[in-house]
Amino acid sequence: MHIAVLAKVVPDYEVPSMDFELSNNRAHERFSRMLGLYDENAIETGIQLKGKTSSSLTIISYGLESDIQFLRKGVAMGADKLVLVKGTSDDAGIIAQNLKQAIDNLEDVDLILAGQQSADMDRGVVPGILAQMLGTAFIPQVGYIDYKNGDWTVSQMTATGQRELEFQGPGVLSITSIPENVPRIPAVRAIFAAKKKPVIKLNGIEQGKMPLQEISVEIPKIESVCEFIDAQDPNEAVKSLLTRLSEERYI
């Protein structure tokens, strides 16, 4: 069995809002780059599944050659090889098309895992588009996965509860964060071994573009406005606070 995990290298997703700034409508280059938050959960899920099903695991990414150094962390976590499709597009259609190319190139992929959403664009649409292109099942927000006699059983974790689903054959699952898939810290031996594992580089294609144009990108401005509420009488202060919050439509 062959499992593929889609991973994206993104700018630091924890940059405090006060520090955040744009450059060419994207996060500034000065921010550290790293594996996406949910992508690490997906890789961890894949590695656990690899252990259970004696599978091989490939990480597939669409991005820059300079991303390889960060993707190696995923390899060090326990993947067997890395496929990088070179490209810079942010278009979900193009990204999905490029990822499909990599999967087709691998020929024998049985299951595709991806993070629930990327940590930079936060769209969560690429896995769905990819599944449609591949003609396979797509299940978002998956927590637990089990494989028995050719059947995949998955638990979809939503804010309101949990849903059990079953399917056969290849599928694309986007993985959410659960306590069981907290990404492992790679062992030092694995970090060094990851440097020697194969990296397949594919040239990207410009197909599948979605019919839309980006007009502008804005980030919230940080404003600090302080208003004191008279707290001589705590009951009155609470009432005043609730009134103000209500007036400003915070509650």
Add this chain to the structure above:
Amino acid sequence: MAARIPYWNINYGVIIDLLAIPVILIFLYGLYLQWQGIKKGRLRVIPSITSMFQGIGTFHPAAFFVKGILNAKIYRRPASGIAHGCLFWGMVTLFVGTNLVILNIVFGLPVFNGAFNRWFMAFLLDLAGLLVLIGVVFFLLRRLFMPERLKMPEARKGFVLVGSLLGFVIITGFVMEGARLSAGNLETGAFVGNFFASSIIGKANALQIHTMTWWVHGLLALFFIAYIPFSPLVHIILAPVNCGFADPSPGVKMGVMDFSAFDDEDAEELPALGADKLSDFTRKRFLDFSSCLWCGRCQEVCPAHNTEKPLSPKGVIVTMAQKLNNTEMDETVIDSMSMEAIFNCTTCAACMEVCPVSINQPKTIMRFRQNLVMEQGQIPELMGKAVSSLEQRSHPFFGTPSGAAEWRKDLEVPVFEPGKTQYLLWIGCSITYEQRAWNIGRAMVNILQKANVSFGILEDSRCTGDPAKQMGNEFLFAEIAQQNIEDFSSLGIQKIITMCPHCYNSFTRHYPKLGGEYEVIPHAAFIKMLIDEGKLNLDTKKTGGRITYHDPCYLGRRNGLYEDPRKVISCVGNLVEMSRNKNESFCCGGGGGNYWAEETGTRINQERAREALDTNADTIAVACPFCLLMLTDGVKKYTEDTRAFDIAEIVDKFLKDIPET
């Protein structure tokens, strides 16, 4: 009075002398077996010896003598210290006396004549015997009514037998002496012998009693000597040796690791990272395990053990000693201790500071931690997030809402300029990313500017890598440190003022081994220097009130800096000491990466905060941002007031402008 005659009233007494030969051989064989066990440990890499702590190879004669022979640390507990002193020095005196008797027999050395006989052979040896007996009774009673530290998690067996044996040796010696004196004349100075002779042993049976007890005493003494290497008393030999081979510089001394073999295609064998089995440890650690008396002083001062956490430093060493005793060399040991316990250690070094036989408990614990993290990828979740953040963002404060430059918002802070700036002011990660700690950096900048010091900070925020090291990730530490060293070289940085003792410890202990040698001074010591040089105009009316000082483990126990911060505090307020201070200080709970721990049991910072507030101090002074953050939080349990402040904040508050002349 006639001199004592060898073998008086004894036939074939030479048998005892002849038996001494196999006894000595058995004694030496026992030591040889101990060596065979210790020898199974790995040869340690010989560290370079600094001029401050000169030694012969890795052996330190001064430590051997002061800690090993004079037992300097054992007297910190007066009762057991004095009892041990009675026993040890009494036995040393008796050993000398016995050898003088042998010299008398073999070479006719006149030891039984005149004042020497009266004061040494009679009085002093009687006194020594009595002291040994007092010591034996004390320790036997303590075995009967064992304190918690001896019992938990397990008491070492064998003390009662060997103690009783020694007691019988001494008592039979006194009875024999009493019988000899009763049969002859009382002897001036032999006050115990005279007592036995005049009060207990009648003249009628004196000769028979003397003969009988002479043989019993002799045989028991020989058996006792032969038994020493097979009993807990082997520490007579092992403990001084262990003290001698322990690096006497303060702190845990983890050293740095070389990872080059992992990159070397031709490397035949990759080194084990950390330890998960006995055979991963060095001979020095094996000596630690063999020397341990299981006295439990370490766990008594351990902040984790004191706050109901699963770690017991004694338990760790006892487990290792048992594995060594059973020669379980290649069985995994980590499984017999919980991962939680291994990560509970705050690396405060209180255990090794108090250990009378110089065991380095934290090093053993840290070696397990290194193995868990670097070989097995196992680490508690929050610590794992901190390590990941350190790897990804070069700081461990994951999820921080603070930007790297927020601490210096609206403050003019010079950036280090190569060739122009004298000191690098190393801010460190906690001051950069924890809002409560921002003010420490701001206060220090103000102090340095008022004192006209040439200083600058780095443009981007940095970490020394210490949190990674303390959490067991030596690899990440080495990567961060090497990057810093490279950057420091390109900037020509030579002098560094550190704001955090953890950074100070890294720069002074670990960076030099990676090629980064700098003149480093902690901010508390630098402020003291500025005050001494008259560069700061302080309001010295002592209006700061009562101030207690919490010794950060990485400044105090690990680097011996106790007085400078106290002198600074004394300039502005009245210093009051907590019950546990200086080298006996109690950790804030944040060390060893435990700043990122979900604590079980009582919170260590609350325990320390209570101790600080018990002094009725108005202010709790610290000289470490991590301690400040931990104690700020700890104090909240008892009061809503902000009580904990860094020394820089306190001094800044009392700074006055120097009048222009």
